[in-house]
Amino acid sequence: MKNQLSKINNSPIGIFDSGLGGLTVLHELKKILPNEEYIYFGDTAHLPYGSKSNQNIIEYSKKIVQFLLSKNVKAIIIACNSASSVAIDVIRSMTNLPIFEVVTPAILNAIKKTQTNHIGIIGTHTTINSQIYKNKIENINAEITTMQTASPLLVPIIEEGLENTTIAHAVVKLYLNPMLQSNIDTIILGCTHYPIISNMIKTVISDKMKLISSGQPLAKTLATYLEKNECLNKNSNPSTCFYVSDSPEKFKKLGSKFLNDEILNIQVCEL
């Protein structure tokens, strides 16, 4: 039993995204759980998920989860809001392993922080159209109202390295303007690319508004789970392996900004 348990403890954590955004989540995971091994899959052949049909996102996610299961992971993190929004139920039906998504931790954090009971959400078309944030927040607390805006231009702006330009500033202003006119005091960054521009967003919103990203609350939730289930890894020299379905050079180059660290060990895996 002890051997079996230590085998699970030493198993990697699987994490996936449509491409780069999930690296902002991995960054937070590594801060809070530095002794874990990670296997990251970026589905660069199929990004962006934010403008794909739900059916396609579900099919891509299923294949990635099968791949991660073949690597004997001990838990799976869906580090993409779009996939978390539309594929979570299908993924949970595929395995008994713990599955963590990025929507719930951000919601719980936002509900804790809001004082006006008015929360804003920005994300991709897929995430906003799914209504997952609105429905979950209103289910938890019917007194809270939400305002959502799809912000599709932000992902390409960030990927093109234009995040500190007047274009980026104008686009953020355009998307957030209705929220700035309301009594929203908490905005959820419902896309794993957006933490890259959180400092720039802070220059557009008022000092009193709080920005909520999912990476840190998710990492805390996972840490609590692993601790409670006695399956923390104690490895002092753990590895992280990266797999992408296309363009490893681009992933390596752009990815280091998202991870805030060098990306080593990339392999291409077409699913």
Ligand code: DGL
């Ligand atoms: N990672 C996606 C998300 O969080 C954004 C990029 C994409 O559209 O693929 O929704």
